[in-house]
Structures are given as C-alpha cells and as structure tokens.
Amino acid sequence: MSALFLLIGISLIVATAFLLAFVWSVKKGQYEDDYTPAIRILLDDEPGEEQQTNKQNN
C-alpha cells in the first residue's frame, strides 16, 4: 500500500501545478478583460488577404 503515499504525493504536486498556473493567469491579467480577446481573434491582420477573399466571395 505504500504506493498510495507516492500517488498522493504526485497528485498533490500536479494539483499544485494547476493552482500555480491559475495564479499565473490571473497575474497576467487574463481575467481583467474577458470580452475583447473574443473579438480580437476574429480580426485579420493583413488587409490585402481580406480583400482577396472578399473579391472571391463577390
């Protein structure tokens, strides 16, 4: 059963890693603005490319 000691230890380490990841994401400001990134991802950078696809659609 001593394997349990090891497993509990590992599970705690993994869980702590997730907690730290969460703390890091808050610190980086990922929870400050939960709206703009959703729009930003839809904006294309290259106007040239966009123009071409528009022409094709037309």
Next chain:
Amino acid sequence: MNQQPKIHTETLCYHCGEPCRESTITAHNHEFCCEGCKLVYEILSENNLTNYYRLNACPAPSARERRYGERYDYLEDDKVRQKLISYTDGKTAQVTFFIPHIHCSSCIWLLEHLYKLDKGVKRSTVNFLRREVSLVFDENETGLQRVAILLDKLGYAPHISLEDVEGARKTVSNRQAYYKLGVAFFCFGNIMLLSFPEYFGLDTMRGEGFRNLFGYLNILLSLPVLLYADTGFFKSALNGFRQGRLNMDFPISLGIVVMYGRSLYEILSGTGAGYMDTFAGLIFFMLTGRMFQDKSYQRLSFERDYKSYFPIAVTALVQGEEKSIPLSELKPGTHIRVRNEELIPADSILLRGVAAIDYSFVTGEQVPVPIQSGERIYAGGKQVGASIELEVVNEVSQSRLTQLWNESELYHSDAKDFNSIVDKVSRIFTLVVILIALSAGSWYLYQNQLPTALNAFTAVLIITCPCALALSYPFALGNSIRIFGKNRLFLKNTKVIEKISRIDRVVFDKTGTITINGGAEINYHGETLEPFDRSAILSLASQSGHPLSKMLAKHLSGASLSHVQSYVEIPGKGISGIIKNDSYSIGSAEFNGPSAHSVDESAQTRVYWSKNKEVKGYFAMKNVYREGIQDVTIGLKKRGMRLSLVSGDNDSEKLNLKGYFPNGDDLYFKQSPADKLSLVKSWQNSGDKVMMVGDGLNDAGALIQSDCGIAVSDDVNNFSPACDGILDSKSFRLLPRFMDFSRRSMHVIYASYAISLIYNCVGIWFAIQGDLSPLFAAIIMPLSTVTIILFTTLGSGWMARRSGLSL
C-alpha cells in the same frame, strides 16, 4: 448624436455614415460628408489601414461637428504627465486613455494598429468593456501629447478629466477575489479526495497509518483556506460587530471557527475525521456567491462627480499671452479665455467678449443666457459663440456648482444607510441559533454528559452556518441585475433591486428625462414659406450654434444653402444676415420688430423670422415627449405609486403635462437644483420612499438624495452622475415592468430563505442529538447550497418572464 431616421435617397458618408447634406465630396471612389472625414480616410488609406471600413460599415464618428484645435498642451505639464502615465523607465512609458467613442470591432482593430500611424507606439491594447486603450510607447520617438493628438485626429479623442489627475485613480482590481477562489477550490478538491476513504468506511480496514496521514494532510490543506481565503468574512463580521450590528457574516464566521476548531481537535486527538471537507467547500461556495454578486458593469461608473465633467486644464492669460494651466492651479484673480462650447470651470466675471452661457448642465434650460460685461458667470455653464475673457473669482472647489455636489455628498453619508432584509434576517437568525445551541448544550450538561453537551453545542453552530442563507441574496439578485442589464437598466449593485421594490413615489425631471433632448416638434405659422426663403432661413440658422437655431436647421434640412453676408448674432435675441440682397433675421419677437408683439405669447417657444424688417411668420417649437410616457405614468399609477414632476423650466408645458400626469399628481416648475433636492427630502420626511428619475445634470443632488436615483441617458456610455442606476432611454417605457420585477425578485429571496430554513431545521434535529457525522454534514450542506443556487437562478429568470422582460 441623435440617430435620425435616414432618408434613402441621401448619400451617406463612407467614413462616418452621416447623411451628406450641404456638400458631398467625392474622392477615392467614395463619398464624404466633409473635409474632416475625407482627411481621416486618407490617413488610413495611406497607411494601408482600410480594413477599418471593411469590418463595419461607416464605423467612425463624424468629423464635421468635431471641435478642432484641442492641442493637449497640458499633457506636457510634468505634474499632469506623472499622474497619467502609469509606468515609465525613462524610455518606455505606459498610459491608459479612456475613449468614450470605442463602440465596435473596427475601433478595436484601428486602435490596436496605432503603431502603423506612429512608429513610437510599441503596443496598444483595447479593453472594450471599459472603453480604454492602454498604450506602450517609446518616449524618445513620440510623446503623450503627440499620441493624444493622433487619437483626436482619428476621431477617438481621449477623455482626460480632472478626476484622472486629482483623485487617486481607482484600479478596480478583483484579482484578490480570483486568487482566493482558486486557493479555496484547490484545497476543497484535495481535502474532498482525501476524505473519501472516511465516507466509505474504508479507513477502518487499513489501520491508523492512513487515517493519521489523511487527517494531517487535511489540516495542512485547510490552512490556506483558513488563513487566506476566508479572511473577508471575518473582517466583515468584526466590522459589523464593532458597529453593533450582527450581519450575515457573523453567524458564518462563528460557524467556520467552531467547525475548524472541532475538526482540529478531532483529528489531533484521533477521535474523529473532522469536517475539513465541509469547511473548505462552504468557503468555496460562498466566495463564488460573492464573485457572482460583485461582477458588475465595469464600464459604467456610478460614482462620478463634477470632477469627471471638468476639463483638466484651462487657457489662462498671463501678461496677455495664452498659457495652458492645470485646473488645480486656478486661483481667484486669474484671467482665463473660454472658447466656444467650453465649460466655465469656476465662478468668474466677464471681462471681454460677448457671452451667451448655456446653463443646461446646471439648470436643464438649453437656451443660452446673455451676460453683460462685468456680470458674474457661474461654473458649469458653457460658452456659446466666440471666445470670451473672464476673471476667476472663486476657486474651482468653492464654486456654486461644485458646492452643490459637495453638499449632496454630505446628505449621502451613512445617516440614511439602507437597512436590507439580509441584515434583519441575519440578526434574528444569529440570536435564535445561539439560543438553540446554548439550550441543547445546557440540557446535556444538566444530565452530566459533558462530552455530548460540547458535541451538541458545536454541532448546532456548525450545521446552521448560514451558507445557503447567505448565498440566496447574491445569486437571486445577481441574476436579476443581469436581466435588468439585458433590458438596458444598469444598476449599481444588488441592493438597488431591493430599494426599487420598496419605492412608493416616483419623481420625474422634465427636460431630457420625459422630453427628448434637442428634439422638438416644429410647426410653422404665418405666410407661406417660399423655397427661396426656406433656403435663406436654413443658411442663416446653420451659422449659429444656438440650440433653437440647430433645431430649426434640422427641421429645414434639405433646402439648398446660400452664402450669408454681414452675419450678426446677438446673444439671447437672434441672428440676422443678408442673403442675395435681402436682409433676413430670425429670433425672438422683439428682435424682429414691434409688429410681432401683437401675437399672443402662449405656451410654446417661438422663433420669428422677418425679411427686410417685415415679420413674416414664426416657428412654434414644442417639447417632444418620450414615446410611451403615458404607459409609464398609467402603469406606475396602477401599481400604487404616487407621481410627481419637478422641472427647472417655466410652466409653459403645464397643460400638455397634465395629460400625462392624471389627476392628483404634483407638478413643480421653476425648481432650481437645490429646490429639487429639498423637495425630495420633504417627501422622504413624510415617509415616502422616493425614486428620482432624472437626466442627472441639474438634478444630481436629488438623484443622490432620493432612495433610488435613476439617470436616464440616450447613451449609457456617456457620463452620468452619481446614481443608483442608469436607464437607457430606449427602455424608458419598461419602467413599470422593472418595478414588478424588482418586487418579484424579492419574493424569490423570501422563498429561498424558507427553503434554507427547512434544511437548517433538519440539520439542527440531528445536531441536538449530538450525532452529526462528517458524512452527513458533507452531504447536507453542499446540497442545501446547490438547491438555493438553482432555485434562485431559475426563480428570478421565471419572474423576469412573468414581468414581461426579456431574458
């Protein structure tokens, strides 16, 4: 900018989407309404940024009516710079601008591509909800002023107010709340996992080794919860206790402490498994509830005062030379220059120039008041017309307008602190629980069973920890506040819903609240308007910035424009000019000549016009009432509210208003802001719960004083004063339904209180028998919590549908 229904034949500007009225400029295969719009288009197309127009049609603000020449000189002032720049290492600096105009994805796209327009800008990030752009720029390549001017040129003028510079900027950071939630969840999950063997009785088979290990690990894991995550509850309970109030956090804290203490004892002494899992779970659920409640509207501010309206700098005249000085350095005796449409920052005396002051900010009256040289001008007015020179007589904070704000803030102090249902319930609840715990304990003590006595005493306190009770208010009203927001009534916090549910008198302001700002119904009387005269009057009226002229120009738009010669504007009287050899004048009756006087001066505002000194006719302008005002007044009456109207205007509209405010409602006219405030006070003193509905400029004091102040706004992102809620004018007609919904939301809370009490009774039944197993606690407490969360969320949604609001 009022959205006018667009006529389809009109050409719309490619840049701003405004109809091109006077002159259409065709360039680069697109139509523009003015040079300004064309210019911005050219800047963007040169820099390969025309994607801006592809994301949304006509995304920009019109450049036509924009005030040019704002030079942002004050941004070079060191003190101002220091306040605005949030971080700098001498080379790279970061600044965050509030830009009210941000409204669509094109805005985000353009503002995040600023680096293409100014090489010094390293990065720009938009926060859409807060309408902010935060810029990182190289101080050697560009400057604060240059960036601000660039933004202004593109139509995204940053709003920099006195508040940004004077007050410590509030960084609304709820990062702590996220950390606490994360820590609580982490501990809760792991403790739960380690407690599973205990639930299933596996531990007994494996011997003491694991039992001890799991126990100690649980203690270790619960420490961050006790020492970090739950501190907010203790603080709040302690604060309440010091003020002699037992708030909901008191029984919570009591339960937590007892629960933790007993668990610690049980584990260390080896007598039991403790309730660490329940403890961590409760804290996690309650933190979730708090977060749910606090997630309010970041982009709306409910705490604005005059500082957010005032400019941050003014143009002072030092030995005849213009110099931009910060408002805080404005002293009595300073000479300042105020240009067209600029706000008078402090009470002053007119030295030079023709002053016509628009006091709509203070009184609601839109028609400018002419001021003679040497007369006093009060802060808060706006100059209309050419620039004027003033001598400041009072400091900014000592001026009449600012004093009104300060006074009403005093009234707003804790004296009328709102007594919520939560406070009442928690007081009774706490006392009853302590009583039960004590009597259960002493009953066993009486029978000489000390261990059972302690057991029962602590078990009662643990099981009654009013977690579910505490969660019903934030979850029910948190959901309601979201539904209100969906229907365009934005509330400051959840308590406002309870306040609204108790209202029995609704007071309306007139101008801008039940009438539409800048809108008027115009009827023409007199000789037939020939097309030629029509165009002449339009040409004349569009020269002037007077609100009546603007309305008239809007009314006549469509006629062609002609050149106006020897244009004269006499403030407060009228305007005149020569068009194609005929002299025209429009304005008040006396301005146009004695013959106009014969007409009966009745209810409306009239603008006369004359050609070659001969009065031809007049335009009668009537206020336009908001659509659905009748539904609102009748609807509120039906719900047993008393209605009143307070207006800063004269009683010329009294007859019209009588139609909207049926019998027995009080109509008050010619009320100054201070009068409005004292009227609200007198109603409150006679026991009424008053809701003030106003546009928030000249009734700011009344809004704060009332039990619930609602500011009506055409654009909720514009500035509104301190209030409890901001109502989009489009949703004005929903006001009676909002009343229903707030009352029903409270019913949901009462019902959920009943449910959680039932759970508590069941829990107490087991607890007083001294037999509270950790497994039982670990089931019943989360179960009651989840029941309450589900019930309140679904309940408030159902109530919204019953009240006729969209979800």
